[in-house]
Amino acid sequence: MPSDNHKMLDRRGFLKAGLLTGGLAAAGAGAAQAAEARRSMLQPPYNQGAGHAHGGAGTVGTVDHQRNGFNPHDLLRDWDFGSTSTLPGGQTLREYRIVAVDKEIEIAPGVHFPAWVYNGRVPGPTLRCVEGDRIRIEFFNGGSHPHTMHFHGIHAASMDGVPGVGAGMIEPGGSTVYEFDAFPFGCHLYHCHSNPLKRHIHKGLYGAFIIDPDPTKYAGAERQAALSRNHLSAENRSVNEMVMVMNAFDTNFDGDNEVYAVNSIAFGYMDPPIRIQRDQSQRLYLVNITEFDPINSLHLHANFFDYYDHGTTLLPTLRTVDTIMQCQAQRGILEFNFRGFEAGLYMFHAHQSEFAELGWMGFFEVAA
Amino acid sequence: MTGAAELRASKSQPRPGRIPAWLSALLPLVALALLLSVFTLGDPLAMFKANLPPIEDLTFERIRVIPDGFEVTLVNGGPDPVTVAQVLVDDAYWAFQMSPSPTIPRLGRAMVHIPYPWVEAEPHAIRVITTTGVTFDGEVELATLTPELGLGQFAAYGLLGVYVGIIPVALGMLWFPTMRRLGRRWLGGILALTLGLLFFLLIDMLLEAFEVSQALPAFLQGVSLTLFAALFTWLVLLAIRNRGGQARSQDPLQRGVRLATLIALGIGLHNLGEGLAIGAAFALGEAALGSFLVIGFTLHNITEGIGIAAPLLPTLRVQEEAAVASGAPATGGPTRDSEPSGAPRAATFIGLTLLAGGPAILGAWIGGFAFSPLLANLFLGIGVGAIWQVIVEVGDLLRAYARGRGEGVVNWINLGGFVLGVLIMYFTAFLVSF
Numbered sequence: 001m002p003s004d005n006h007k008m009l010d011r012r013g014f015l016k017a018g019l020l021t022g023g024l025a026a027a028g029a030g031a032a033q034a035a036e037a038r039r040s041m042l043q044p045p046y047n048q049g050a051g052h053a054h055g056g057a058g059t060v061g062t063v064d065h066q067r068n069g070f071n072p073h074d075l076l077r078d079w080d081f082g083s084t085s086t087l088p089g090g091q092t093l094r095e096y097r098i099v100a101v102d103k104e105i106e107i108a109p110g111v112h113f114p115a116w117v118y119n120g121r122v123p124g125p126t127l128r129c130v131e132g133d134r135i136r137i138e139f140f141n142g143g144s145h146p147h148t149m150h151f152h153g154i155h156a157a158s159m160d161g162v163p164g165v166g167a168g169m170i171e172p173g174g175s176t177v178y179e180f181d182a183f184p185f186g187c188h189l190y191h192c193h194s195n196p197l198k199r200h201i202h203k204g205l206y207g208a209f210i211i212d213p214d215p216t217k218y219a220g221a222e223r224q225a226a227l228s229r230n231h232l233s234a235e236n237r238s239v240n241e242m243v244m245v246m247n248a249f250d251t252n253f254d255g256d257n258e259v260y261a262v263n264s265i266a267f268g269y270m271d272p273p274i275r276i277q278r279d280q281s282q283r284l285y286l287v288n289i290t291e292f293d294p295i296n297s298l299h300l301h302a303n304f305f306d307y308y309d310h311g312t313t314l315l316p317t318l319r320t321v322d323t324i325m326q327c328q329a330q331r332g333i334l335e336f337n338f339r340g341f342e343a344g345l346y347m348f349h350a351h352q353s354e355f356a357e358l359g360w361m362g363f364f365e366v367a368a
Numbered sequence: 369m370t371g372a373a374e375l376r377a378s379k380s381q382p383r384p385g386r387i388p389a390w391l392s393a394l395l396p397l398v399a400l401a402l403l404l405s406v407f408t409l410g411d412p413l414a415m416f417k418a419n420l421p422p423i424e425d426l427t428f429e430r431i432r433v434i435p436d437g438f439e440v441t442l443v444n445g446g447p448d449p450v451t452v453a454q455v456l457v458d459d460a461y462w463a464f465q466m467s468p469s470p471t472i473p474r475l476g477r478a479m480v481h482i483p484y485p486w487v488e489a490e491p492h493a494i495r496v497i498t499t500t501g502v503t504f505d506g507e508v509e510l511a512t513l514t515p516e517l518g519l520g521q522f523a524a525y526g527l528l529g530v531y532v533g534i535i536p537v538a539l540g541m542l543w544f545p546t547m548r549r550l551g552r553r554w555l556g557g558i559l560a561l562t563l564g565l566l567f568f569l570l571i572d573m574l575l576e577a578f579e580v581s582q583a584l585p586a587f588l589q590g591v592s593l594t595l596f597a598a599l600f601t602w603l604v605l606l607a608i609r610n611r612g613g614q615a616r617s618q619d620p621l622q623r624g625v626r627l628a629t630l631i632a633l634g635i636g637l638h639n640l641g642e643g644l645a646i647g648a649a650f651a652l653g654e655a656a657l658g659s660f661l662v663i664g665f666t667l668h669n670i671t672e673g674i675g676i677a678a679p680l681l682p683t684l685r686v687q688e689e690a691a692v693a694s695g696a697p698a699t700g701g702p703t704r705d706s707e708p709s710g711a712p713r714a715a716t717f718i719g720l721t722l723l724a725g726g727p728a729i730l731g732a733w734i735g736g737f738a739f740s741p742l743l744a745n746l747f748l749g750i751g752v753g754a755i756w757q758v759i760v761e762v763g764d765l766l767r768a769y770a771r772g773r774g775e776g777v778v779n780w781i782n783l784g785g786f787v788l789g790v791l792i793m794y795f796t797a798f799l800v801s802f
Contacts, residue, residue: 056485057460057463061453108461110451251500252501354459357459357460357461358460358461
């Protein structure tokens with residue numbers, strides 16, 4: 001949130017400002033010259049991007065997703081289930097390989113950010129498993145600074161991925177294994193916990209960590225909900241599931257973010273929008289990892305949703321709301337559908353208008 | 369032949385086998401070209417740069433408020449080309465077009481056209497973000513249409529210059545008859561008051577110039593520009609004065625007029641700067657503030673008329689003459705009590721008023737229609753040099769006057785006049801600077 005030092009418009013300052021910015025005042029070296037400049041601008045050399053479709057607001061141009069190596073539309077449903085096997089006791093073992101590297105990514109058209117990334121993308125891979133699974137993560141640090149992986153979940157102190165505990169910070173070129181049982185079920189996250197923490201988080205080292213409930217442990221309505229949530233069940237297949245990590249980038253490193261987004265790319269879901277089916281149930285795993293700002297939020301237009309804070313319950317913690325807010329590392333699950341709605345574009349965005357206009361804004365295109 | 373003569377002789381007659389003069393003159397250039405090619409082709413400083421991102425330095429030279437948005441002129445003062453990736457208005461990404469190109473070469477310029485529904489009389493913040501994520505900010509303090517050059521607007525801004533330049537100087541000069549009737553002992557005080565006024569203007573202009581220079585791209589070296597413009601102006605005025613030195617014995621009235629003209633010129637340059645500021649401020653809008661500002665400047669500048677008229681006082685001229693005479697008794701110069709050579713003509717006063725006040729009109733036009741921090745910086749620097757020379761000359765006059773009366777320069781009347789001059793300027797500046 002760029003700080004606004006709303007200056008008092010005192011008269012002296014006002015006069016000075018006239019001199020300084022000179023600004024406003026000036027009509028160009030000559031009227032003819034200005035007119036010529038204006039004419040030349042009427043034939044823009046610059047390709048107009050998505051912005052103009054929305055009343056002039058928005059970025060100009062397009063992001064080269066290929067060069068980034070990831071497309072925000074793919075990130076929505078790109079689950080990493082790990083390579084699974086069964087342990088002697090019958091427990092499912094999921095093994096993941098995560099590599100941290102330095103990588104420049106384009107977060108808004110033409111705007112590049114020197115990021116630190118897990119597996120080449122921001123946010124890192126969406127790790128998905130089932131309650132009670134054994135999780136084993138081989139972590140390699142290919143970056144230029146010491147990194148860790150700190151999971152929000154239940155685990156031993158030595159597996160916490162913080163400096164000075166267990167393996168502590170993993171030096172460049174080093175590696176470690178994080179291992180724990182997946183508890184509790186819910187919508188969680190992981191991130192680097194190296195010092196300085198702020199820098200390691202806002203540089204891009206974070207991702208979603210989703211633990212599906214085990215339906216065998218629940219009964220009644222809760223069992224139905226668990227079946228719908230568990231990616232191994234047939235009921236889950238009828239739901240359109242998406243993950244969105246609310247993040248932001250401080251491109252000039254002044255402690256304020258210049259770009260806000262979900263899944264990194266400013267206005268990444270404006271053009272093209274996210275296509276969803278009118279009659280399909282929607283489940284959105286939402287994680288907030290925005291650095292520097294105390295909270296972030298999501299507002300869905302023209303519709304309401306049920307909300308499961310942290311995703312650790314099978315019954316909603318909030319019913320029929322259209323806006324929720326999350327502090328950093330808070331997360332939850334949104335469930336909604338557009339049954340009976342008119343087909344068309346339905347907006348969603350942070351309801352800090354400032355974040356929205358700095359990139360955290362998108363559309364669902366509801367198809368009949 | 370002495371050693372030195374020998375040396376001279378050997379220089380004048382090139383010995384056979386020696387490198388011809390043109391070639392030896394070329395040699396350093398060839399060496400320089402070699403060095404440059406080493407730097408451009410190879411990269412001897414590579415180890416210092418490593419992977420550092422380029423240093424980017426964009427300056428908002430101008431922001432024009434146009435009916436459908438803003439027109440921003442950016443200057444690249446950094447060592448590398450800079451590419452603008454996105455534009456934000458009030459913390460929102462916004463559509464824009466750039467000409468000739470989003471990439472601005474070193475020391476180059478580009479125009480950014482931003483269609484934006486700006487709000488009358490409210491501030492707007494414009495930010496550009498480059499491909500490396502670096503940001504540069506410009507501010508529209510109060511949005512209102514930047515005036516377009518039209519006859520009506522032209523006349524209005526000209527009138528503004530008349531209000532703050534011509535009228536106050538003319539009003540100040542109306543005190544001339546009063547000053548003439550003042551007792552002699554007070555005249556030194558009037559000169560000292562003029563000095564106080566001039567010192568205030570000198571400092572005011574210098575500070576103003578330094579402030580303007582901050583808006584310039586670094587490569588223009590604004591502060592040096594101001595100081596050297598001041599130095600050159602002062603030296604030029606000094607040269608003009610020294611050339612006139614042979615005609616020292618000219619008519620004392622003409623000498624008075626000459627000094628008054630110099631004062632008027634210096635003050636005129638100061639008023640040009642003031643006109644620039646006022647023109648720019650008016651172009652920013654705020655008519656209510658404007659009329660207050662104009663009254664303030666009128667009061668503030670009235671003292672200037674007194675200062676310009678002071679050297680024309682006949683009694684003063686007599687005193688000066690007496691001082692000159694006593695300083696050079698061989699000439700046996702006349703010491704008259706009557707008026708020396710007629711009173712200054714009305715045309716002289718009008719001319720002086722135009723010279724001192726007129727530039728305010730020019731300044732208002734430039735400030736209103738074609739403001740450039742570079743021009744402002746230069747004008748202010750020239751003004752500083754001119755005012756300094758005026759201070760020197762008025763100081764000479766005051767010294768001569770004091771000597772003629774057999775007093776020290778710093779006496780209570782002179783000191784009082786000087787302090788009063790500064791205080792009048794200081795307190796009337798309250799009207800234009802809060």
